[in-house]
Amino acid sequence: MKKITPDPPALPLDAADGNAPLLDRAATERALNYYLQNHKPVRPTGMALLAIPHSVNSEAALAQASDLLRCAGACANEAGNGLSGPARDLVLSTMHLVELAKGYVDKSLDTLVTH
Numbered sequence: 574m575k576k577i578t579p580d581p582p583a584l585p586l587d588a589a590d591g592n593a594p595l596l597d598r599a600a601t602e603r604a605l606n607y608y609l610q611n612h613k614p615v616r617p618t619g620m621a622l623l624a625i626p627h628s629v630n631s632e633a634a635l636a637q638a639s640d641l642l643r644c645a646g647a648c649a650n651e652a653g654n655g656l657s658g659p660a661r662d663l664v665l666s667t668m669h670l671v672e673l674a675k676g677y678v679d680k681s682l683d684t685l686v687t688h
Contacts, residue, residue, distance in 0.1 A: 635685065642674055642675035643675060646668050646671040649671060650665075
């Protein structure tokens with residue numbers, strides 16, 4: 574007669590690997606530190622797709638963000654024109670959100686105190 578389930582291991586899992594409790598503890602501590610201490614791992618600059626220089630001031634950053642949002646809205650509008658149904662609704666919804674974000678950025682630029 575064939576068994577459907579295999580026999581359990583001869584040794585308990587803890588006895589087979591003496592480092593398992595230590596590895597579990599280290600993983601638990603990493604997880605708790607990440608979620609409880611709002612810790613973000615350091616991302617090497619070599620891995621970043623784009624690097625914004627530290628010398629960029631707020632006005633220039635907001636102006637650049639406004640231009641990027643304008644371009645994203647134009648792309649979404651063009652993509653939405655070629656679609657129909659729910660896919661079109663999603664793309665045009667994205668365009669609406671981009672335009673709303675652009676409005677907030679432009680409002681921030683209008684009220685920005687320049688030196």
